[in-house]
Amino acid sequence: MTATTPHPPLTVSPEWLHQHLDDADLVVVDATAHLRVPTDGPAVLTSGAETYRPEHIPGAVFADLLVDFADPDAPQPFTAPDHERFVAAAGALGIGDGATVVVYDQHDGFWATRFWWHLRYEGFEHVTVLDGGLPAWKAAGYEVTDVVPEPTPRTFTGTRRPELFRSTRDIADALDDEQTVLVNVLDEPTYRGEVDTYPRRGHIPGSINLPVFTLRDPETGTLRPTEELRREFEAVGLLDDDRTVVTYCGGGIAATGVAHALALVGRDDIAVYDGSMNPWAGDPELPLVTGDSPR
Template sequence: MTQTPPTVVTPQWLHDRLGEPDLVVVDATNHLPSPADGRSGPESGLETYRPEHIPGALFADLLGDFADPDSDEPWTAPDHERFAAAAGALGIGEGATVVVYDQGGAYWATRFWWHLRYEGFDDVTVLDGGLPAWKAAGYEVTDVVPEPTPRTFTGTRRPGLIRSTEEVAAAVDDEKTVLVNVLDEANYRGDVDTYGRPGHIPGSINFPVARLRDPATGTLRPIEELRREFRDAGLLDEDTTVVTYCGGGIAATGVAQALALAGREDVAVYDGSMTAWSRDPDLPLVTGDAPR
């Protein structure tokens, strides 16, 4: 494949290209803590990948090889060398085209999309609707785990696509920075306390990531509709810097990817998000709706 793929692709687009030598399909699923499923903490999606995945798909462990082992947060971006080694081992490198998906609607695929772009790799796209959309289209799944063909990963980091806690704190009073909380309205307002302290970072607006998708299909809503909503929220103003955040830096990448589809490819993600921010009692949080 020689052309950079679109930012999202359909199951048919992927099905028509399965087996091409430079195509690398990646399942990037993780699982959040869920008492109903017996999960007390975040877990790799490897055990759910093995019995059922798209033919030829490899597994990217966002909690392991693609995370900083010394961080207090589970999905913190590692140093470039660690990421490059893990990506190259999966066959991601010069000449490869990557299609990433996940097993549900939790934005693991967009997290890996964002991470590859942060590390300087652009030939990556996301399967719209993930594995459920693939199966709904009638395409087969398999339990055969393929062997990757390693490549050398090259790329130069783009520091503008990530923010640290210190950088976000310094930008709270910056009129040219728009902080976007992508959690649901109850978390944004502080009606619930999910991350140790309720509320949102001062000055941030709320654009829930759930607004991006059609609830019936799990696929993205028409981009023209989203573009209008982004414009109304002030997120397409070229004179501003947009930084998205959520609970742990995952869902924030969903809005970053949708904004890229709308023409805004410079959106930064606060990697630690509310998990990191709420841990420091000296960092302010406010409750209630955003000022109008």
């Protein structure tokens, strides 16, 4: 084993991970959850634990975003827990001082970016995302395993960064703030209020629409070239350092995908509305609008 892993960029390739897989300080994390949306009922969320066990990257531990890294008393799933609960769960997986973390998931990458964002929110910076996740790893010809490792616990001493988090009250209080840009990352029909995905249709007033799925190559699931992303973000004013950018989606997961892509081009200060449309659309007192983006 090598002594230390060089501090990686915000996303790494399967080749990079394969090269460093035996580094002593490297912690590989599968952060998968599964979201199934039936045509005639509510969405169904399940842990990725059962699909992790038979097939994962060698040495990878599993982070349960539905249980261990969520507030058990919150009305919405995936709500960020208190700092102490997060620290205990992370440390038990070997995530902490002296570690470098590579996080991936088994499909679209947004569970991975959720955990990337959450680690940074709790003050841990040595974290990167495997571009394309497990599908890219397998496509590159690298092995998977069913051997579940025994983590070596670490002490986690990060300090929470509240500027990366927004609550429903925070969003409501900033509706008239011209220096805050709200970015809805859902598909256009949902953003415009053309489908019944949530208790009420539409988007938060003043939001622009930037669908997160457009940031990835549909064939490979990997991110588009950085310069392409930069041009797209510049076109909608998201690289203006004088403005605060907050991303949101349906439940606070896909929103982290845009936050991660923005970090790749230099905006590593993006906040995420935890909960997103689930609590907002569920409160009839909070405003929603339909139609096109104001940009």
